Amino acid sequence: MAYFDDMRKRVEVLRHKDEIIILAIETSCDETSAAVVKNGRTVLSNMISSQIELHRRYGGVVPEIASRKHVEMISPIIDEALEEAGMGFEQLDCIAVTFGPGLVGALLVGMSIAKALAYALRLPLVGVDHIEGHISANYIAHPELEPPFLCLVVSGGHTHLVWVKDYGEYSLIGQTRDDAAGEAYDKVARALGLNYPGGPAIDSIAKHGNAEAVQFPRAYMEEDNFDFSFSGLKTAVLNYLNSLKQRNESYNVADIAASFQQAVVDVLVTKTIKAAQKIGVTRIAMAGGVAANSSLRECMKQKAQECGFELYYPSPVLCTDNAAMIACAAYYSLMKGKIHDLSLTVEPSFSNIVSSRTQCG
CATH class of the missing domain: 3.30.420.40 (ATPase, nucleotide binding domain)
Structure with missing residues (x-):
């Protein structure tokens, strides 16, 4: 004390x-x-x-x-x-x-x-x-950035849409109901025989593939719902690969990687843009390991420009x-005077941000 x-x-x-x-x-x-x-x-x-x-x-x-x-x-x-x-x-x-x-x-x-x-x-x-x-991390990469803004946090363990109202003041708008996007990347990459971590491996090989080769499902769920689900997409890719193997048919790894990645990116971008429009912010940021994904950056940048949003994301090392x-x-x-005493403990499964859920529908 x-x-x-x-x-x-x-x-x-x-x-x-x-x-x-x-x-x-x-x-x-x-x-x-x-x-x-x-x-x-x-x-x-x-x-x-x-x-x-x-x-x-x-x-x-x-x-x-x-x-x-x-x-x-x-x-x-x-x-x-x-x-x-x-x-x-x-x-x-x-x-x-x-x-x-x-x-x-x-x-x-x-x-x-x-x-x-x-x-x-x-x-x-x-x-x-x-x-x-x-x-x-976005504050470091962009000294001019200040709240409020909407941030898509997307990594191996997290997929969240967070409304940053002020420094240290957050509302969770949406989150994954099952696999995080990065987790799905790792599991699909393993099935395709690619190296860990799966995100960079799929992003790299997808550049040489056709993103429309396979029409994998997109989980958008209910109208005005900003949660995510990538478990079904992951299962669809695994089932597709298994069906090809059972028929002894060959497949193009780059095409499957590109098609899977496009399905992930479509959902992330669509939900982020809709959430930003719903809550009325003018700035969108991205963060986390998957925020370094080249396809996600390109698609989010294009859609943000079309809809009149400013877009921010950190350099890869800060992702x-x-x-x-x-x-x-x-x-x-x-x-803000917020410090901790020496009784502070680790919280492996808890996030202050995730606990501050706001309904946006």
């Missing part, structure tokens, strides 16, 4: 500083990342250690292996982030960390070291929702899991 009382006093001082330096830690899945960010939007360092090659042989992330790798890499990554930024621990003003959602073992690694640093250095601790972090986006989100929490 003494620590938290001291930190609340410190935050009141920090909120009047011209420069606030935040060290952020992100270990929600299979990237170990640490970043040093000034005033939420100026990235001084953003170090990322990827585990893709480690998990590729298994066709997906193995939680136990991911956790052990985080333990191995977290201290060196923090040291690299500070060195790249030209900073020492004594120059930091705040420690930020992802509390969830994500893999419980992975999250615990980041949480443990963040708490230790906050306590030892007597610095405020800010826990950040991973989805909020992805949304905040992946990274600590810079966590620092950005933490900065705006800090500016």
Whole structure:
């Protein structure tokens, strides 16, 4: 309690500083990342250690292996982030960390070291929702961007439409009812014999295929409903491949990849545009790993221009899991006086944003 009382006093001082330096830690899945960010939007360092090659042989992330790798890499990554930024621990003003959602073992690694640093250095601790972090990546990529706007958060674990009303103020407009888009990409890629992660693999080979070769289903569900469902599409692709194999017929991998991807993109773009029109925003943003998909970017850009929306999305490195986006989100929490005490725990299956559901129909 003494620590938290001291930190609340410190935050009141920090909120009047011209420069606030935040060290952020992100270990929600299979990237170990640490970043040093000034005033939420100026990235001084953003170090990322990827585990893709480690998990590729298994066709997906193995939680136990991911956790052990985080333990191995977290201290060196923090040291690299500070060195790249030209900073020492004594120059930091705040420690930020992802509390969830994500893999419980992975999250615990980041949480443990963040708490230790906050306590030892007597610095405020800010826990950040991973989805909020992805949304905040757009603030780094586009310094002119401010709320309100609608954000499509689309990755291996998440597919959400979030109405960003203000910094730290969100309403969930739609979410996946089953598989996230990125999860469907991984499963279809595995069935096609492509490498993990499936998103980049399918995006690459789809450029050489015919997106109209196979008419896979699009799940739009009820009128004015902005939820997503990709399980049926995934099953349709798997059934199609199985039927061809049973008849001993060959198939063009690029055509199937392109047709599957177009089905995903059509749903994501259509629902995003309709939701933006429904709530009356003028700006649309995208975030998350699948937001780096070239077809999604191209189609969303075209449709946004046709409908008069401004479109924003981060650079590919900021679409992946990274600590810079966590620092950005933490900065705006800090500016509102929102900090955490040392009882903060990881929430592998919980998101503050997802819990704030708004009916838009």
